[in-house]
Amino acid sequence: MSRVSPPGFTVPLVPLSVVALANRDRARTALRHAFPRRVASLHIVRSRRELVAAFHRRLVDAAIVDLAAPTEDIVSALSLAREFPSAPFVGMTPLRPSDTSLAARAAAADFADLVVEQVDDTVLRHLVEAQSFTRRFSTALQEPPEVLQLNSRMQRQAWAVLVAHGGRPVLTEVISLALGVSREHLSRAFSADGAPNIKRVIDLVRLIAAAELAKNPGYDVGDVADVLGFASSSHLSTAAIRIAGTRPTSLARLRAVDIIERFARDRSRSRSLPERPVKL
Numbered sequence: 632m633s634r635v636s637p638p639g640f641t642v643p644l645v646p647l648s649v650v651a652l653a654n655r656d657r658a659r660t661a662l663r664h665a666f667p668r669r670v671a672s673l674h675i676v677r678s679r680r681e682l683v684a685a686f687h688r689r690l691v692d693a694a695i696v697d698l699a700a701p702t703e704d705i706v707s708a709l710s711l712a713r714e715f716p717s718a719p720f721v722g723m724t725p726l727r728p729s730d731t732s733l734a735a736r737a738a739a740a741d742f743a744d745l746v747v748e749q750v751d752d753t754v755l756r757h758l759v760e761a762q763s764f765t766r767r768f769s770t771a772l773q774e775p776p777e778v779l780q781l782n783s784r785m786q787r788q789a790w791a792v793l794v795a796h797g798g799r800p801v802l803t804e805v806i807s808l809a810l811g812v813s814r815e816h817l818s819r820a821f822s823a824d825g826a827p828n829i830k831r832v833i834d835l836v837r838l839i840a841a842a843e844l845a846k847n848p849g850y851d852v853g854d855v856a857d858v859l860g861f862a863s864s865s866h867l868s869t870a871a872i873r874i875a876g877t878r879p880t881s882l883a884r885l886r887a888v889d890i891i892e893r894f895a896r897d898r899s900r901s902r903s904l905p906e907r908p909v910k911l
Contacts, residue, residue: 640788642795643809647671647760650685651723652678652708653697658723661748662695665755679708686711686849690799690840690858691718692763698724698733699748706733709740714849719743719762765797768840771887778895780826785810789821793833798840800860801833827894831874835894838874838882841867842890845883852879 649666653659654677666673676682696708712720722737724730725748734745743762746755760766772794775781781790792809793801807817821829844855856867871879875893
């Protein structure tokens with residue numbers, strides 16, 4: 632699993648977070664082979680209810696639904712692709728003649744892809760990873776926005792590590808270890824030449840991810856805060872006001888470029904951001 636990064640630098644791998652609704656032993660075995668623990672966090676569930684619960688507990692990169700056992704629960708799970716469009720939904724099937732009708736319904740329900748057992752087993756992980764939330768997020772932000780003035784090699788490498796986490800919480804220690812420098816050196820070097828300090832940029836990237844997840848009909852503000860590791864909805868609200876000057880209920884209407892522009896205008900330094908109480 633590769634990551635786009637500055638020349639001569641390899642971004643540490645961030646394991647995929649995949650949830651799969653599968654009741655057949657054959658499908659579950661294929662999934663475990665495709666997503667081993669060293670490269671992915673695979674959570675296999677047996678019902679629509681459990682699938683929804685998984686989306687509310689973690690940031691899900693992709694969802695896989697076994698279409699070869701078309702119970703009423705499986706059929707009703709097809710609608711979740713429109714509830715959580717930030718994560719691609721992929722149908723899995725041996726593609727027998729009896730499976731074609733449900734596969735067509737999955738396509739109509741905005742499933743991103745269909746994989747065929749045995750035929751696609753060896754490339755399943757790569758097909759899913761290429762469309763995953765984290766991959767799309769990090770690719771879209773691979774180049775630091777010019778307004779942030781992150782021009783040095785270290786600044787760009789730190790940015791690459793940060794966006795590779797897809798909006799998950801990232802400690803400065805994690806970034807400094809990836810770059811092979813101390814936290815103190817990273818903090819000084821990152822904020823050089825007028826660039827924002829690194830903790831503000833970490834908050835910025837997390838808020839961009841929050842805005843993307845807020846566009847999911849299946850999430851409310853509290854859900855977004857939970858899956859991105861904010862301490863509470865109030866914590867997310869405070870971050871939204873500090874970074875973008877908006878309340879979290881308005882995040883779904885903002886694009887990444889809107890948030891970055893608001894941040895660069897006057898919120899990139901701690902001294903510009905006085906504390907104030909927030910009511911949700």
